[in-house]
Amino acid sequence: MSKIKLNHICKIEGHANLELEIEGNTIKKCHLEAAEGARFFEGIIIGKKYDEITEIVSRICGICSVGHTVTSLKTIETAFGINVTRQTEVLRELLTMGERIRSHATHLYFLCLPDYTGHSSAIEMASKYKKEITRALNLIKTGNKLVEIIGGREMHPFTSVVGGFTRSISGEEKNKLLTMLKQASLDAAKTYELFSKIVYPSFERYRENISLKQFDGFPLLEGTIISDKGVSLQPDKYQEFLKESFNIYSTSKFALREGKEFMVGALPRVNNNFKLLSGNCERLIKKSRIRFPSKNPFHNLIAQSLELVHWIEHAIDLLSRTEFFNEVPVEFKPKKCKGIAATEVPRGILYHHYEFDNKGFVTKSNIITPTVQNLKTMEKDIKEFVPSLLHKKKEEIILDIEKLIRAYDPCFSCSTHFLNVNWKRS
Amino acid sequence: MKPKVAIHSITGCAGCQLTIYFLQDHLLDLLSKIDLVAAPMIQSKNSKGPYDICFLEGSVSSEEDLEKAKEYREKSTVLIAFGTCAAFGNMQSSLKYHPKKKDIPKKIYKNVDHLKIVESTRLCDHIDIDYTIPGCPPDKNEVFKFIKDLLLEKKPSLTTNPVCYYCTLNENNCLIEQGVPCLGPITNGGCKALCPTNNHGCTGCRGPIDDMNYTAQKALLKRIGVSEEVFIQKVQKFAPKRFDELIKRF
Numbered sequence: 001m002s003k004i005k006l007n008h009i010c011k012i013e014g015h016a017n018l019e020l021e022i023e024g025n026t027i028k029k030c031h032l033e034a035a036e037g038a039r040f041f042e043g044i045i046i047g048k049k050y051d052e053i054t055e056i057v058s059r060i061c062g063i064c065s066v067g068h069t070v071t072s073l074k075t076i077e078t079a080f081g082i083n084v085t086r087q088t089e090v091l092r093e094l095l096t097m098g099e100r101i102r103s104h105a106t107h108l109y110f111l112c113l114p115d116y117t118g119h120s121s122a123i124e125m126a127s128k129y130k131k132e133i134t135r136a137l138n139l140i141k142t143g144n145k146l147v148e149i150i151g152g153r154e155m156h157p158f159t160s161v162v163g164g165f166t167r168s169i170s171g172e173e174k175n176k177l178l179t180m181l182k183q184a185s186l187d188a189a190k191t192y193e194l195f196s197k198i199v200y201p202s203f204e205r206y207r208e209n210i211s212l213k214q215f216d217g218f219p220l221l222e223g224t225i226i227s228d229k230g231v232s233l234q235p236d237k238y239q240e241f242l243k244e245s246f247n248i249y250s251t252s253k254f255a256l257r258e259g260k261e262f263m264v265g266a267l268p269r270v271n272n273n274f275k276l277l278s279g280n281c282e283r284l285i286k287k288s289r290i291r292f293p294s295k296n297p298f299h300n301l302i303a304q305s306l307e308l309v310h311w312i313e314h315a316i317d318l319l320s321r322t323e324f325f326n327e328v329p330v331e332f333k334p335k336k337c338k339g340i341a342a343t344e345v346p347r348g349i350l351y352h353h354y355e356f357d358n359k360g361f362v363t364k365s366n367i368i369t370p371t372v373q374n375l376k377t378m379e380k381d382i383k384e385f386v387p388s389l390l391h392k393k394k395e396e397i398i399l400d401i402e403k404l405i406r407a408y409d410p411c412f413s414c415s416t417h418f419l420n421v422n423w424k425r426s
Numbered sequence: 427m428k429p430k431v432a433i434h435s436i437t438g439c440a441g442c443q444l445t446i447y448f449l450q451d452h453l454l455d456l457l458s459k460i461d462l463v464a465a466p467m468i469q470s471k472n473s474k475g476p477y478d479i480c481f482l483e484g485s486v487s488s489e490e491d492l493e494k495a496k497e498y499r500e501k502s503t504v505l506i507a508f509g510t511c512a513a514f515g516n517m518q519s520s521l522k523y524h525p526k527k528k529d530i531p532k533k534i535y536k537n538v539d540h541l542k543i544v545e546s547t548r549l550c551d552h553i554d555i556d557y558t559i560p561g562c563p564p565d566k567n568e569v570f571k572f573i574k575d576l577l578l579e580k581k582p583s584l585t586t587n588p589v590c591y592y593c594t595l596n597e598n599n600c601l602i603e604q605g606v607p608c609l610g611p612i613t614n615g616g617c618k619a620l621c622p623t624n625n626h627g628c629t630g631c632r633g634p635i636d637d638m639n640y641t642a643q644k645a646l647l648k649r650i651g652v653s654e655e656v657f658i659q660k661v662q663k664f665a666p667k668r669f670d671e672l673i674k675r676f
Contacts, residue, residue, distance in 0.1 A: 010466045037437035037487025039518035062441020121469030141450045152624045155441045155563045166625040413439045
C-alpha cells in the first residue's frame with residue numbers, strides 16, 4: 001500500500017491537507033482536511049446587534065469579503081423587510097463584480113497558471129511571461145479599484161451598510177472605473193483565449209451542478225436555487241435540500257444533497273446558465289473548442305475566464321447607464337424575525353441565515369460557504385482521478401492532484417468557521 | 427545580497443498577505459529587490475528558513491498554529507505581527523469575552539470532541555515580536571512604506587496617533603457630533619482615518635492607542651444613544667484582550 005500525504009497544499013486560500021491511501025489500483029482512503037483552527041463566527045455573532053454583524057462575518061474571508069458583506073446585508077434586509085433603492089442594488093452588484101474580477105484573476109494567474117507552465121509561482125514566471133503577468137496584475141487592479149472606490153477599501157469593504165451606503169461615487173470616479181474596465185475587457189478576452197487553449201487532463205465525471213438562476217440574466221446576487229437534476233427552490237428553503245455533516249478528520253463540515261455530493265462555482269454557473277452569458281462570451285466560445293455543459297472539473301478555469309469577460313462587459317454597461325446621487329440609508333425598525341439570503345460569490349453559492357429578537361439582536365445564525373459544498377465532490381473526484389495517474393511518478397501524481405484541487409478554487413479560510421451547527425439550530 | 431523574505435500565515439482570512447500581493451503597480455519592482463523564499467499561498471517551492479524578514483498573519487487558534495508561530499520566530503531575524511489577527515487576536519479571540527461562552531464549547535464538544543479547540547490568541551502572547559502592523563486589513567501605503575524602510579535599513583516608523591488626528595488633517599466633520607458612533611478618539615490612525623473620510627464611523631480595526639481615554643469615549647457614545655451592551659460589543663470586536671489590559675489601568 002502506498003500513502004500520499006500532502007501537508008499544507010500550496011497556492012490555495014487557507015490551509016488544507018490531503019491524505020491518500022492507495023492499494024493496487026484502488027483508493028482506500030481519501031481525506032481532504034481543512035487545517036485551519038476553528039474561529040466560530042456563527043457563535044461570535046450570537047447576541048450581537050444587527051448592525052455589528054456584517055463587519056464580523058466579512059472577516060471569514062479576505063478574498064471574498066465582498067461576498068460575505070453583501071450576503072450578510074441582504075440577509076438582514078430580508079429579515080427586517082427593508083427595500084433598498086435601485087442605486088444601492090447597482091452599487092452592490094458593481095462591488096460584487098469587482099470582487100469576481102480580482103478573485104478569478106488571482107486564482108487563474110497566480111494560483112493555477114504556474115502549474116501549467118511548469119513554474120513554482122507567477123513571480124517566477126514574470127521574466128518569461130511578462131505579458132501574461134502584466135495582464136493579470138491589470139485585471140486584479142481593475143477589480144480591486146471597483147471594490148475600493150465603491151466599498152471604501154479593497155478588502156472588508158465598509159461603505160455598504162444595512163439599508164444603503166454611507167457614500168455614493170462621483171462622476172470622476174465613475175469615469176476612472178470605466179476607463180480601467182474598458183482596458184480590462186481586452187485582458188479578459190485574452191484570458192479566455194489563454195485558458196481555453198490549455199491542455200487539461202481529460203477527466204470527466206458527472207456531478208450535480210447547483211447554481212442560482214436569475215430571471216433577468218446570468219446569476220449574481222439573487223434568484224432561485226437550481227440544479228441540472230431539476231431542483232428549483234427558493235433560497236429560504238435551503239435546509240430542505242442541503243444537509244451538513246462532520247468528518248472527524250477536519251475542522252470543516254461537508255454539505256450534501258440527499259446524501260450525495262454536488263458542485264457549486266463558476267463551472268456549474270456556466271453549465272446551468274451559459275445561454276445567459278454576454279455576446280462577447282458567446283463569440284469567444286464559438287471560436288474555441290470548448291462546449292458547455294462540461295463534466296471536466298478543470299474547465300472551472302475556463303468558466304472563470306468566461307465570467308471575467310461577462311462581468312467586465314456587464315460592469316461597463318451598468319456603470320455607464322447609471323447616474324449616481326448621494327443617498328441616505330433607508331430607515332427601518334428592528335423586529336423579531338428571520339432572514340435567509342443566497343448569492344453567487346466567486347466560488348459558488350453562499351448562504352447566510354440569521355434570526356433576531358425584537359430589539360434586533362441575533363439569536364441564531366448559520367452560514368454555508370461554497371467550499372463546504374464542494375469538499376465531498378473534490379474528494380470523490382480525487383478518488384476517481386488518481387487511478388488513471390498511477391503509471392506516473394509520485395511527483396507527477398501529486399502535481400496532478402494539486403491541479404485538480406486548485407481547479408475548484410477552494411477557500412479553507414471560508415470553510416472553517418463552524419462546528420456549531422447543532423447548537424445554532426437547537 | 428537580497429534579503430530572504432517569508433510571508434506565512436496561521437489561522438485567519440488570508441486578507442493581510444493579499445495586501446502585499448495586491449501592491450499591483452509596485453509588486454514586480456518590490457519582488458525584484460527581495461528574495462521571496464517562502465509564500466505558500468502563491469508559490470509551490472518554499473524554504474523552511476532561515477529568513478531575514480518574516481511577515482506572519484493570523485492568530486494562534488490551534489496547537490499546530492502555536493508550533494508554527496514558534497518555528498517561524500526561531501528562524502526569522504525580523505518577525506512582523508502582520509494585521510489585526512496577529513497583533514490583537516481579532517474577532518475569533520473575542521469568543522473568550524462572549525456572554526454565552528460557557529454554552530458554546532459544551533454544544534460544540536457534543537459534536538466534535540475529536541477536535542482540540544484552542545482559545546484564539548495574539549502572537550505576542552506566545553512569541554517575541556519585532557514589529558506590529560495592525561489593521562484589518564493593514565493599510566497598503568503603510569505596508570509599502572514599512573517594507574521600503576526595512577530594505578533601506580531605516581528604522582520603520584508606524585503611526586501611533588489616533589484616527590481623530592487624521593480626521594482633523596483631512597478636514598472631516600466629526601461624525602460623533604452628527605450622532606454616528608465612532609471609535610476614532612481611541613483607535614490607532616495608521617489608516618489615515620479611512621472610514622470616517624468615507625462617512626462611516628471608525629470601528630477600531632487597528633486596535634486601541636496606548637493612552638486611550640476609555641471613560642471619555644464611553645461617555646461620548648452614551649450621549650448619542652449607544653448602550654453599554656453595544657459599546658462593549660464595539661470595543662471587543664478587533665482587540666478584546668488589548669482593551670482588557672488597557673482598561674485595567676484605569
